[in-house]
Amino acid sequence: MMALLYPLATPLCLLSLLLPPLSPAAPISPSEPIGQAYSLALYMQKNTSALLQTYLQHQGSPFSDPGFSAPELQLSTLPSAAVSFKTWHAMEDAERLSRAQGAFLALTQHLQLVGDDQSYLNPGSPILLAQLGAARLRAQGLLGNMAAIMTALGLPIPPEEDTLGFVPFGASAFERKCRGYIVTREYGHWTDRAVRDLALLKAKYSA
Numbered sequence: 001m002m003a004l005l006y007p008l009a010t011p012l013c014l015l016s017l018l019l020p021p022l023s024p025a026a027p028i029s030p031s032e033p034i035g036q037a038y039s040l041a042l043y044m045q046k047n048t049s050a051l052l053q054t055y056l057q058h059q060g061s062p063f064s065d066p067g068f069s070a071p072e073l074q075l076s077t078l079p080s081a082a083v084s085f086k087t088w089h090a091m092e093d094a095e096r097l098s099r100a101q102g103a104f105l106a107l108t109q110h111l112q113l114v115g116d117d118q119s120y121l122n123p124g125s126p127i128l129l130a131q132l133g134a135a136r137l138r139a140q141g142l143l144g145n146m147a148a149i150m151t152a153l154g155l156p157i158p159p160e161e162d163t164l165g166f167v168p169f170g171a172s173a174f175e176r177k178c179r180g181y182i183v184t185r186e187y188g189h190w191t192d193r194a195v196r197d198l199a200l201l202k203a204k205y206s207a
Helices: 009-016 031-057 087-091 093-121 126-152 173-206
Strands: none
Touching: 031 126, 031 173, 093 126, 093 173, 126 173
16 A cells, blocks of 8 residues: 655657667667667756646645755655665666666656646646646656666566555545655656666767
């Protein structure tokens, strides 16, 4: 069950960036899918702050209060992007890609849930709903590109899983707002980490 853990662009432009995974049979260099993924991650990074701010502005106080931040809020179903530099830098390619792939799989599912929540809580906010939908599509696109990279490197692609599990449909409006805040925040954090991951791989496998 999902639980809150308390320590007490236009469609056509978007579709041009969501590149499908390359065929496993194609003899490709890893540099090609890595470059595609890196370009998409950079594009995503330009929009993550706007998504979080738009989300907060539509939730009312305390979320919309100036300077609102609650880093202690986490979801048990969504991995945190936080990692020490030493640990991150020492990761093997397989672990680095597997963690990113798992995170963006979870994010696609969580962004769908947040979109559904906001359709109920803020049905008259088309800009917010559009931004959430675009973020989910971009996460799906990056997920596909991660799979293409793993295929090019001969790494196994983890099977898709239901990361959400059983969602409590009786969650209060405040709990749903907290959940959406965590998801939009972590979407930004994981995108930042993906840019760093892919920059490292890009330098390693440059053609």
